Each structure stands twice: as C-alpha cells, then as structure tokens.
Amino acid sequence: MILIFTEVADGAIKKSSLEAIYYGSKVAEMMQTSAVALAIGNADATELAKAGNFGATKVLHANDTKLANANSMAYANVLAEAVKNVGAKVVITAKSSFADAVTARAAGALKAAIVGNVTELPNLSNGFQVQVSIFTGKAFADVNVDGDIKILAIKKNAVAPIESSNSANVEIFSPALSDNLFTAKVTETIKATGTISLPEADLVVSGGRGMKGPESWQPLLDLADALGAATACSKPVSDLDWRPHHEHVGQTGVKVSPNLYIACGISGAIQHLAGVNSSKVIVVINKDPEAPFFKAADYGIVGDVFDVLPKLTKAVLASK
Amino acid sequence: MKILVCISSVPDTTSKISFTDGDTKLNKAGVTYIIGPYDDYALARAVELKEQLGATITVLNVGGADAEPQIRKALAIGADDAIRVDIEPTDSFFVAEQIAAVAKEGNYDLILMGRETSDYNSGVVHGIVGELLGIPSFSPVMQLDVTGNEASMTREIEGGKEKLTAPLPLVLGCQEPIAEWKIPNMRGIMTARTKPLKVIPAAGLALTNTEKYSLPAPKGACKMIPAEEAEKLIELLKTEAKVL
Ligand SMILES: Cc1cc2nc3c(=O)[nH]c(=O)nc-3n(C[C@H](O)[C@H](O)[C@H](O)COP(=O)(O)OP(=O)(O)OC[C@H]3O[C@@H](n4cnc5c(N)ncnc54)[C@H](O)[C@@H]3O)c2cc1C
Numbered sequence: 001m002i003l004i005f006t007e008v009a010d011g012a013i014k015k016s017s018l019e020a021i022y023y024g025s026k027v028a029e030m031m032q033t034s035a036v037a038l039a040i041g042n043a044d045a046t047e048l049a050k051a052g053n054f055g056a057t058k059v060l061h062a063n064d065t066k067l068a069n070a071n072s073m074a075y076a077n078v079l080a081e082a083v084k085n086v087g088a089k090v091v092i093t094a095k096s097s098f099a100d101a102v103t104a105r106a107a108g109a110l111k112a113a114i115v116g117n118v119t120e121l122p123n124l125s126n127g128f129q130v131q132v133s134i135f136t137g138k139a140f141a142d143v144n145v146d147g148d149i150k151i152l153a154i155k156k157n158a159v160a161p162i163e164s165s166n167s168a169n170v171e172i173f174s175p176a177l178s179d180n181l182f183t184a185k186v187t188e189t190i191k192a193t194g195t196i197s198l199p200e201a202d203l204v205v206s207g208g209r210g211m212k213g214p215e216s217w218q219p220l221l222d223l224a225d226a227l228g229a230a231t232a233c234s235k236p237v238s239d240l241d242w243r244p245h246h247e248h249v250g251q252t253g254v255k256v257s258p259n260l261y262i263a264c265g266i267s268g269a270i271q272h273l274a275g276v277n278s279s280k281v282i283v284v285i286n287k288d289p290e291a292p293f294f295k296a297a298d299y300g301i302v303g304d305v306f307d308v309l310p311k312l313t314k315a316v317l318a319s320k
Numbered sequence: 321m322k323i324l325v326c327i328s329s330v331p332d333t334t335s336k337i338s339f340t341d342g343d344t345k346l347n348k349a350g351v352t353y354i355i356g357p358y359d360d361y362a363l364a365r366a367v368e369l370k371e372q373l374g375a376t377i378t379v380l381n382v383g384g385a386d387a388e389p390q391i392r393k394a395l396a397i398g399a400d401d402a403i404r405v406d407i408e409p410t411d412s413f414f415v416a417e418q419i420a421a422v423a424k425e426g427n428y429d430l431i432l433m434g435r436e437t438s439d440y441n442s443g444v445v446h447g448i449v450g451e452l453l454g455i456p457s458f459s460p461v462m463q464l465d466v467t468g469n470e471a472s473m474t475r476e477i478e479g480g481k482e483k484l485t486a487p488l489p490l491v492l493g494c495q496e497p498i499a500e501w502k503i504p505n506m507r508g509i510m511t512a513r514t515k516p517l518k519v520i521p522a523a524g525l526a527l528t529n530t531e532k533y534s535l536p537a538p539k540g541a542c543k544m545i546p547a548e549e550a551e552k553l554i555e556l557l558k559t560e561a562k563v564l
Contacts (some may be wrong), residue, residue: 040561073456101459104447113527114412134440138337140534147527184456191480245477251333252357260563271333279384281561294542303547315551
C-alpha cells in the first residue's frame, strides 16, 4: 500500500498535496497496489473526496479535535499508526517544512528510510531508486532507498497531475493520542491572510535591494496582484525588515519552483539562485546589464524597475 | 544547562559543484568547507545562551576527519568540547541515529542544529532525533529563549510565524534570525586547540545510498527585451513560454 501524508489548509487539500496524491497513485500503479491519502485536522469531507480525482482509492481522515492545531508530534503519531494500519511500504508527502517535521518523526518511529526533494517517479527496475535535487538545485543525486518502509518528500512539479472523475471514500481514522504529545503550547499565531502561499505558487514576483525600500514596493505588489502571483524577496530585503521573513527565498530561505519567477532589482548572487533555479521560466529586470542573474534567466529586461514594472502591470491588465 | 550543537561540514555556499570517479563522488578539489550555515546559527544562539544563563556546549559532528577544522572553529566560537562520530554522513536516518546515541549518553537539555544541511536540504534529522529520544522537536525555529525549565520559541510557518512554549529537553532545527553568525576571536582560536575532541565509532546501517550524481542541463541564452518595449514580455510569456 502507498500512503500519502496530505496537508489541508482552510478545510481543503493543499495543491501540493494533490500533486503528492497523484504521484502516490502512479507509484501504486508501478507496484500494483493502491494509494490511500491520510488527512489530519479540520477538513470538509467533500473536499477530501477530491483525493479520488488524483488517484487515491480511500481517504483516512483523523479529525480528533485535539488535532485542530498543526502539531508535528501528534501528526507524526497519527501517520505512523496509519502506516501500520494500512500496511504501507511507501509514504509520499509534498515537501514543506511542516511535512518534513511530521514525516521525520514518523521515520524515527518506524525506522523508515527517508529522502527529500524527489524530482521524478522512482525507478523500480533494480530496487527502488529516486532522483533527488541536492545543493539547493545545483545538482541531482540518484539515491537507492533501502529500508522496509520508505518515505519520499517530493518537490513541486515532480509529476504533472491529470485529474479523473474517480472518487474516494472518506473514512474516519481515530488512533489513540497520549497527553505527552501535547506538552507544547502555542501562545500566538501570526499569519498573513488572503495572500498566495509562496511555496505553492505557480507565479512569483520577487524584489531585491534594487527596489530601494519598503515604501517603494507598490509597483511590485501591483504586478503580483494583476498576475495573481505570490510575492518574494532576497535575503538582505528581509534582513532589513523591508519585507516579512517568510518571503525570503534562496539558499537560507524558502526554495521555490514556480512556472514563472520574476526578479526585480535582484543581482542574482549564487545563494539567491540556489532557491529559485528550479523555476521553469525566469525573468530578470535589472538596470545593470552585467548583473549575474541574466546568466540564469530566460527573459531579461535591462532597465529601471520603477519604469518597467508599471508597464508590465498595464500589459497584464490589458490582456485580460 | 547542557547544550548539544550538531554541525554539518558542507561546501561553502559559493562553491561550484562538480563530480569525479564517473560521477559517483563529489569533487572536493578547490572546494572550501564550512560549518553548515544553519548549524552556524544554532551554534551562535547556544553561545549566547551560555553567556546569559551559564551552560556547557558540546559540539557534535557525524563525519570524517576532514570535518575537524570545522569542529575546531565551533570550539573557537565558544563550544567547550567536541565529539566526532567517525563515519561519512550519507543518510538522514543513520545520522540521526548517531546523534540520538550521543544525546542519550549526555542527557542534554537542548539539542540544537540547523533546519537543514546545505547539501541534501532534507530538513529531517532534528525530527528523527526527537522521536528516537521521545522528546519534542521543532523547526524552523527563528527565536529561542530559556527560562528555568521552559523554552519559548518562534517557529516559522507557511505565510507567517507561531510563538510557542515547551518544557526542556527539546530538539530544535534553527534558522535566522535566531542569532547573528559569530566569528572566532584570537583567544578562542588559541584555546580551541586544547579543548577535548573525542572520536567515536558509528553504529547501525545507512538506509539509503547515492549511486550517481548529475548536473542540471545548462540554461539556454537569455532573450533580451528592450525596456521601451517591456510590455512585449507579457505577450512572450503567454505565447512562447506559455506560463501565463
Ligand atoms: C551563507 C549565505 C547564505 C545566503 N543566503 C541567501 C539567500 O537565501 N537568499 C538571498 O537572496 N541571499 C542570500 N545570501 C546573500 C547573497 O549573497 C546576496 O548578498 C543577496 O542575494 C543580494 O541581494 P540583492 O540581489 O537583493 O541585493 P544586491 O546584490 O545589492 O543587488 C541589487 C540589484 O538591484 C539592481 N538595481 C538597483 N537599483 C535598480 C533599479 N532602480 N532598477 C533595476 N535594478 C536595480 C542592482 O543593479 C543590483 O543588481 C546569502 C549569503 C551567504 C553568505
């Protein structure tokens, strides 16, 4: 059996998890078994049934009220129980820092082999081999995964899901939860609302020091708005508090692989590229024709961001 | 308080990555190794906690003898002693098992490390260690304070952050801005030479192994669009690149 750790947000399955479900169903086909999705926390049954459209045959829903808050320890406990319950040999998750925290603990409990940043379906011709992205996208490794139970965290775009009209039954799953899973107390949650999740986004508009300061971010926000894109920034920008820390992309920040990454006033330091180099298409806007980012770009505009950005926004709005 | 700081030894972030031996080994020629950037944040916060509250810091590396300059640097920055588990760190579970074995022996209040290594970027070792020890783990932690037997932390979540408290002992995966990277001073470098570094053998088996490496296909040429005709980009993104 293949089990997919499925993250839910606002009652529905996250887009990245739908991709993971599809990936899991393809692995299930290769191994002649089926794929079961595990969703934890508050979620709508009709939303969960959508796992069927992406290839899951069943959804286990752990909806104990104690699981309303994302708690990696409790979630890992539920995941490990589900693995035992369905006899899963392979666990799939979409890579995210929360999923990492959960699957890591489950790996500890199950003594499972765990690999992250998987970029393709596995090769089963000789054992179980996956390609993973290493050095934040600078290279790849073909990794043999031994171990009776294998946990794979897949990177965005590891598969291109095709939706079907199949549905999945949703079953309630209620393993015992001991009190010592809940010793941590969350005292405050600060979360941007109404914005597009950066790691999940297909389109990203990102700003660097060339954007001059927090007060001059509006032209970038306008373009992001017009495109329906998430916003990101370089490290110095978040270090200077021009933008919130969770927008910082790069080697020491969020790693993104959108279809389109538009870099505005970012020089393209190797540590920045490390977090964005697996984007499908990169556009660079920089007033310096020698900026290293142009070497990593598909499209480039040499010009002043404050002149170029409004033109782009206008063109996007005009083409709608 | 007893703090264990786990460090990886990784190529400098500006390194050009290449491979040798028929693409089965990382080419170390001309590559400078550093303490993992995230581990360096963990170490820096440990040193600050030591200054504030009094603590002993043990630095732990799972790695070969070539990691010793990085271990000495950690001692120079302020760790008191060091342990090296003498094995190449090839697999997350295996590395976590070594760390958990050392941690069990030492009864540490805090086990700190980076949120992920900068080579495989898996970000799972802290979680596995936490589970193996049966204690809570959190990551990525961007702020940490300790009062008595309780830690208060800020953890980054998707699109924001979360403040939480938990009783010690804990395993934490750290990231900026938990502390500023520290540079060793002359006195630190001198004393580091004589601080104890214990080398111990590994136990257990790796569950994964890398067979071969490869590099991504080189990018094609960048298509330049004159700034005066910037709006043309949107058309190209639609019709040519097909991403809009
Ligand atoms: C260990 C380590 C880890 C790091 N991790 C990261 C990371 O995760 N992410 C990251 O981003 N950085 C990281 N860095 C920092 C990185 O090395 C660079 O310093 C940083 O990316 C530069 O940010 P920037 O491009 O915004 O600023 P700058 O390098 O200052 O570039 C600004 C650019 O804006 C252009 N510009 C200025 N004005 C205009 C204008 N009006 N119109 C158009 N263009 C304009 C300039 O030509 C220039 O190219 C790391 C560094 C280290 C040592």
